[in-house]
Amino acid sequence: MTETMNWLKGQQLDTTRTQSALGTVSVNNALELVKDKLIEVEATLLRLPDIQPPDLRKAVEMIVSSGGKRIRPTVSLLIAAMLTHPALKAAAAAARAKNEQRVISLASAVEMLHTATLVHDDLIDGSLMRRGASTLNAVWTPAATVLTGDYLFGIAAGLAASTDSVRVMKIFADTLGVIVAGELRQQFTDWAKRGTRDDYFARIYAKTASMFVLAASAIGVVSDCTEEQINALGVYGHNFGLAFQIMDDILDFTGEQANVGKPVGSDLRNGLITLPTIIYAEAHVDDPEIACAFRGECDSATYDRIVARIRQSEAIRNAIAEAADLIAQAKQALMIFPSSVYRDALIDLADYTIERDK
Numbered sequence: 001m002t003e004t005m006n007w008l009k010g011q012q013l014d015t016t017r018t019q020s021a022l023g024t025v026s027v028n029n030a031l032e033l034v035k036d037k038l039i040e041v042e043a044t045l046l047r048l049p050d051i052q053p054p055d056l057r058k059a060v061e062m063i064v065s066s067g068g069k070r071i072r073p074t075v076s077l078l079i080a081a082m083l084t085h086p087a088l089k090a091a092a093a094a095a096r097a098k099n100e101q102r103v104i105s106l107a108s109a110v111e112m113l114h115t116a117t118l119v120h121d122d123l124i125d126g127s128l129m130r131r132g133a134s135t136l137n138a139v140w141t142p143a144a145t146v147l148t149g150d151y152l153f154g155i156a157a158g159l160a161a162s163t164d165s166v167r168v169m170k171i172f173a174d175t176l177g178v179i180v181a182g183e184l185r186q187q188f189t190d191w192a193k194r195g196t197r198d199d200y201f202a203r204i205y206a207k208t209a210s211m212f213v214l215a216a217s218a219i220g221v222v223s224d225c226t227e228e229q230i231n232a233l234g235v236y237g238h239n240f241g242l243a244f245q246i247m248d249d250i251l252d253f254t255g256e257q258a259n260v261g262k263p264v265g266s267d268l269r270n271g272l273i274t275l276p277t278i279i280y281a282e283a284h285v286d287d288p289e290i291a292c293a294f295r296g297e298c299d300s301a302t303y304d305r306i307v308a309r310i311r312q313s314e315a316i317r318n319a320i321a322e323a324a325d326l327i328a329q330a331k332q333a334l335m336i337f338p339s340s341v342y343r344d345a346l347i348d349l350a351d352y353t354i355e356r357d358k
Contacts, residue, residue, distance in 0.1 A: 033081065034081060038077065044104060045112060048064075051151075059136060071349070072110045072111055075240070076218075078342050082343050101162075103219065103222065106222060108159045113175070116156060123135075123137040160218075165221055182202070182203055185206070191296065194273045197278060200274065209238050212241030219233065229337070232336050236330045239327065243323040243324075247320075249275055250316060250319050252267045252268075253268075253310055275322065276316055279315040279319055280309070280310045284309075287309070324354050331347050
């Protein structure tokens with residue numbers, strides 16, 4: 001909880017923000033609006049069935065409780081609150097009471113799905129550390145790690161099913177399919193395609209944005225929104241999620257190692273081509289060393305030089321501009337909803353994506 005609170009600090013309000021009857025909200029208190037619900041989400045995530053052997057339970061508890069930003073459930077909870085605001089629904093209190101547990105279950109399902117993907121990602125990427133702790137695959141066999149990730153997928157599906165909504169389950173299943181298909185595509189894509197924008201945006205949609213779409217649009221479903229409103233929430237989640245991943249990829253080049261938790265330029269060194277590298281390559285077609293980076297075949301010294309050139313080029317600024325454009329589209333999608341502190345908080349979270357340093 002402390003890490004999430006720290007993550008939300010320091011953002012100034014957009015001066016063009018509309019004012020609601022309850023006033024505007026800063027990022028400092030965005031989490032405060034849903035902190036009680038987030039505590040319920042945390043409790044739900046740790047309310048695990050009896051798992052054998054005991055070491056497995058301890059490992060799952062460690063993975064689930066290891067924290068992170070909890071940005072996805074925060075988005076879900078803020079949207080749920082926005083949709084039951086009196087400005088939108090006259091029967092807000094009754095609707096909130098009726099829907100409260102489904103919202104908690106869905107927010108928990110999204111976070112558990114995210115957690116499960118991290119277990120598999122760490123194995124696929126060979127990562128031995130995450131958030132300062134050893135990953136599961138650092139101490140267990142690949143088979144045990146895969147099965148643990150599968151187990152978490154099952155828990156997530158069960159939480160989604162507890163919403164008693166066939167449509168939510170379909171969205172959940174479709175999202176899981178997109179995530180897995182995206183990872184498979186990445187495994188089998190040749191190096192010539194890995195450096196294209198189409199491949200990059202398809203990859204980050206599958207990896208990140210699809211879960212933001214789930215977190216946003218499925219809440220609209222359980223809140224009995226209109227199709228126009230559900231589509232708008234999906235647009236918000238889609239563009240927010242793309243921008244969020246672009247900023248992660250930018251921070252891989254610009255962030256301090258202590259903040260981002262991995263060496264600067266780690267993605268490129270591991271053969272993962274992201275937007276800053278693509279933009280740099282588009283502007284520097286005569287760079288003789290960029291081709292080996294796209295093939296993942298450079299030596300350490302060459303990677304050092306390429307990372308330094310990307311950091312010093314306009315590629316970083318241009319990538320941030322693309323993320324900012326996506327955030328503008330995400331915020332615009334929310335304008336069909338009445339102004340409220342919850343809508344303002346969702347806008348603040350989107351704005352902060354461009355300014356975060358980890």
